[in-house]
Amino acid sequence: MSSSVQRKRIRKSPEARRAEIVATAARIALTEGLECVTLRRVAEELTVRPGLISHYFPSAEDLVAEAFSVAALGELDTLLPQERPDGTPAQYLARYFALSSGEAYDDISRLWINARHLSRYRPVLRDVVTRMELASDDRLEALILDGVARGEFRTDEARSAAIQILVVLDGLGAHANSDRTDRPAAVTRLALSTAERALALPHGTLDAPGATGTLPLDFSPTEAAEAAVPRAAAQAAEAAAAVSAQAAAPEAAASTAAAGA
Amino acid sequence: MSSSVQRKRIRKSPEARRAEIVATAARIALTEGLECVTLRRVAEELTVRPGLISHYFPSAEDLVAEAFSVAALGELDTLLPQERPDGTPAQYLARYFALSSGEAYDDISRLWINARHLSRYRPVLRDVVTRMELASDDRLEALILDGVARGEFRTDEARSAAIQILVVLDGLGAHANSDRTDRPAAVTRLALSTAERALALPHGTLDAPGATGTLPLDFSPTEAAEAAVPRAAAQAAEAAAAVSAQAAAPEAAASTAAAGA
DNA sequence: GATGCTATTGAGTGTGCGACCAATAAGCAA
DNA sequence: TTGCTTATTGGTCGCACACTCAATAGCATC
Numbered sequence: 001m002s003s004s005v006q007r008k009r010i011r012k013s014p015e016a017r018r019a020e021i022v023a024t025a026a027r028i029a030l031t032e033g034l035e036c037v038t039l040r041r042v043a044e045e046l047t048v049r050p051g052l053i054s055h056y057f058p059s060a061e062d063l064v065a066e067a068f069s070v071a072a073l074g075e076l077d078t079l080l081p082q083e084r085p086d087g088t089p090a091q092y093l094a095r096y097f098a099l100s101s102g103e104a105y106d107d108i109s110r111l112w113i114n115a116r117h118l119s120r121y122r123p124v125l126r127d128v129v130t131r132m133e134l135a136s137d138d139r140l141e142a143l144i145l146d147g148v149a150r151g152e153f154r155t156d157e158a159r160s161a162a163i164q165i166l167v168v169l170d171g172l173g174a175h176a177n178s179d180r181t182d183r184p185a186a187v188t189r190l191a192l193s194t195a196e197r198a199l200a201l202p203h204g205t206l207d208a209p210g211a212t213g214t215l216p217l218d219f220s221p222t223e224a225a226e227a228a229v230p231r232a233a234a235q236a237a238e239a240a241a242a243v244s245a246q247a248a249a250p251e252a253a254a255s256t257a258a259a260g261a
Numbered sequence: 262m263s264s265s266v267q268r269k270r271i272r273k274s275p276e277a278r279r280a281e282i283v284a285t286a287a288r289i290a291l292t293e294g295l296e297c298v299t300l301r302r303v304a305e306e307l308t309v310r311p312g313l314i315s316h317y318f319p320s321a322e323d324l325v326a327e328a329f330s331v332a333a334l335g336e337l338d339t340l341l342p343q344e345r346p347d348g349t350p351a352q353y354l355a356r357y358f359a360l361s362s363g364e365a366y367d368d369i370s371r372l373w374i375n376a377r378h379l380s381r382y383r384p385v386l387r388d389v390v391t392r393m394e395l396a397s398d399d400r401l402e403a404l405i406l407d408g409v410a411r412g413e414f415r416t417d418e419a420r421s422a423a424i425q426i427l428v429v430l431d432g433l434g435a436h437a438n439s440d441r442t443d444r445p446a447a448v449t450r451l452a453l454s455t456a457e458r459a460l461a462l463p464h465g466t467l468d469a470p471g472a473t474g475t476l477p478l479d480f481s482p483t484e485a486a487e488a489a490v491p492r493a494a495a496q497a498a499e500a501a502a503a504v505s506a507q508a509a510a511p512e513a514a515a516s517t518a519a520a521g522a
Numbered sequence: 523g524a525t526g527c528t529a530t531t532g533a534g535t536g537t538g539c540g541a542c543c544a545a546t547a548a549g550c551a552a
Numbered sequence: 553t554t555g556c557t558t559a560t561t562g563g564t565c566g567c568a569c570a571c572t573c574a575a576t577a578g579c580a581t582c
Contacts, residue, residue, distance in 0.1 A: 011529050011578040018411075035354065038569065049531050051569090060570060110381060112435075117378040120294065120371060130439050160445035167451060171432025174373075177381040179391050184421035186459075189439045190428060197458075272548045272559050300538065310561050321540060434549090 018056050019229050020046060025067035026074070026225040030107055034114045035123075036121050037064045038169045065124040070239055071221075072132045074228030078219045087213045089147030090201075094211035095139075097192055099219060100169055107221045109173030144199065154200035161198035168194045232254045279317050280490050281307060285326035287486040291368055295375045295386075298325045325386040329376045332482075333393045335489030339480045341400045348474045350408030353461075355472035357401075358453055360480060361430055368482045370434030392466070398423055405460065415461035422459035429455045454480050 012020070024045045025037045039050040039060055057063040079099055084092050101104060119126035140162035147153035152203045155161050185191070190208050205211060273281070285306045286298045289516035300311040300321055318324040342362055345353050359435045360366060401423035408414035416422050447454070454465050466472060 009530060009576090009578070014529080017529080027279070039571090040569075051532080052530055052571090054571070055529075058571085110378075113374060113378045114381075116435055116438055120375075126439060133436070133439060157445060157447065158429045160447045162450055163445060163448045167432035167435075167448060168429060170435040171428035174377055174428075174431040174435060175394070177377055177390075178387060178394060184418060184424060186418065186421045187428060188426045248495070255473055270560060273558080278559080300541090301539075312542090312562075313560055315541070316559075319541090414537070 017052075021053060021056055021063070022066055022070055023226055023229045025063055026070040027222050028070045029064075029067040029114075030111055030221055030225055033110070034064055034068060034118050036213065037067045039063075040125055044088070059124075060075045061122050061124050062117070064122065065128045068111070068125060069128045069132065070228050071111055072115070074134070074224035074226070075111075075221055076139060076222075077228060078224040079108075080136070080143060082139070082142075084143070084146075088152060089143050089150060090152045090205065091211065091213040091215055093144060093147070093192060093195065093208045094208055095215045095217060097195070097206055098208035098212060100172075100191065103204070104219060104221055105173070106176045109176035112170070112173065113176065136166055140166060147199070155198060158245075161195070164198055165191060165195050168242050275317075278313075280326070283327055283331055284319055284487055284490045286324055287331040287490070290325075290328040290375075290481050290508070291332045291372055292370070292481055292487055295325055295329060295379050298328050300324075312481045320385075322383050322385050325379070325383065326389045329372070329386060330389045330393065331489050332486045334374055334396070335485035335487070336372075336395070337397060337400060338489060339482075339485040340369075341397075342402070345404070345407075347448055349413060350404050350411060350475050351466065351475040352415045352472065353404060355467040355469055356365055356457065356476045356478060358456070358467055359469035359473060361433075361452065362449065365480060365482055366434070370437035373431070373434065374437065397427055403428060408460070416459060422456070425459055426452060426456050434462060453476070478518060484503055 018098060021042060025042050028037050028045065036118060039053045039057075043050040043053050053063070054060070057066075079096055080092070087095075115125060115129050120128045135157065141159045144153055144158040144162055145157065148155060148158060172187075172191060180243070189207075193203075195201070195206055208217070282303060286303050286433065289298050289302060289306065298320075300314045303324070304311040304314050314324070314332060315321070316371055318327075340357055341353070348356075362369060376386060377389050380390045398420065402420045405416065405419040405423055409416060409419060433448075450468075454464075456467055469478070
């Protein structure tokens with residue numbers, strides 16, 4: 001009989017296999033870093049041969065970009081959900097800050113630092129990073145506009161307020177890989193105080209606990225990434241369609257749009 | 262006669278050769294990125310053999326760390342000089358903000374993103390990054406304390422103010438590799454307004470031009486790095502001496518301290 | 523049960539990296 | 553001038569990577 005390794009090969013549908021590859025790549029990106037998203041590493045994880053991965057992603061750069069896209073989108077959907085049925089905008093904003101200072105958020109910060117650096121060399125990734133930054137801006141702006149409409153927040157420039165908050169969070173997250181013990185309290189609260197000032201809120205309004213009401217306050221970045229695979233696939237297909245519609249080089253987007261082929 | 266390539270080998274003093282190597286590595290780090298600081302790349306730049314580089318840096322990781330150290334220290338000395346003979350603290354602070362929003366500053370931001378990411382995998386670099394972060398905190402805190410003593414600034418927590426300002430600058434610099442066109446004015450001014458609030462300054466006090474007095478407002482990151490080589494060598498020797506004094510493994514620091522041997 | 527499509531494998535190419543080591547020669551000192 | 557120290561060379565090894573392509577074998581369809 002044959003040895004226990006090298007099982008019988010399993011032939012899956014392209015859609016299923018591709019989703020599996022992307023989910024695995026996103027998990028590796030989140031836990032080990034984007035440069036660990038290699039054909040060999042992903043293949044090993046799925047116990048297939050590296051050639052199979054490049055069959056679905058002829059250019060490895062596309063896989064890395066999509067891994068980041070999925071991981072970041074999963075995070076965004078958890079931190080700033082599009083639908084907010086369980087509380088007020090102020091509560092969701094307080095929850096966002098509470099989650100953004102937790103341990104689990106370090107994985108996210110690391111991922112963003114990673115992506116921002118790697119995008120220096122990889123144009124495809126750079127585009128995805130830019131798109132995800134805009135998506136974050138949009139999401140937070142929408143939350144703020146909602147709060148303004150309900151009279152919870154007061155600002156004339158919701159988008160500017162959103163970007164200011166995100167810049168501060170980026171600055172705080174920049175140290176996710178280094179030591180940042182004994183930070184002064186004013187530094188830890190910098191994102192909150194920025195929001196309070198930009199949204200004309202009394203000091204302490206957004207501090208957890210209390211401000212979040214009954215909203216759940218825990219999340220797992222890797223689980224969020226798993227859940228984001230189908231959404232990201234749809235988004236990628238959409239973006240690719242937009243590209244091929246406006247540009248004369250549809251094959252450039254083929255590798256990210258192939259999920260629906 | 263021999264061909265033009267492969268000139269006669271030149272034997273330099275260890276100190277001179279090492280300084281040359283470090284300066285080259287720092288320049289590569291600043292312009293191309295820390296992962297381009299390889300034995301081969303540095304050797305090629307100096308037209309020597311790669312083996313020579315590993316003769317001075319038995320572990321390549323130490324070279325990368327020192328390249329960052331030199332580049333970052335050169336930048337810091339230019340942006341926030343230790344001696345400030347030509348103006349008031351407020352003027353030097355205004356100059357700092359002016360320089361931090363210029364084009365040349367993108368190279369610095371890129372370098373910091375690079376180092377913060379790479380330090381995830383490289384402990385030696387991580388230590389240097391932490392040390393340079395503390396050095397930045399110290400430098401800005403000292404400037405603020407000077408301003409407080411002269412009655413220009415007002416704060417009870419100079420260090421907290423310094424860190425807040427640096428966090429915001431990190432956040433703004435995080436996008437050095439991506440698009441960040443059409444940022445709202447409030448975002449561009451975020452570092453200034455943070456400083457104004459933390460130091461109890463009237464709005465607009467730190468805006469350039471005008472606030473900087475006659476201080477020079479241009480600098481070249483690569484030139485700053487060149488000039489920092491001897492200072493960084495002294496600093497490295499100091500740090501290494503401290504290490505070997507307190508720990509029982511002096512050979513671990515040998516590669517960075519070898520300059521004085 | 524036979525057939526055809528294609529998902530999947532297996533093997534091989536070329537590149538760049540750090541690390542290692544013996545041989546060589548530059549330049550200083552006797 | 554001679555000799556010695558060691559800075560410098562040249563070559564080699566093993567590893568990990570992306571990419572290419574012909575051969576193989578699931579699995580659905582007829």
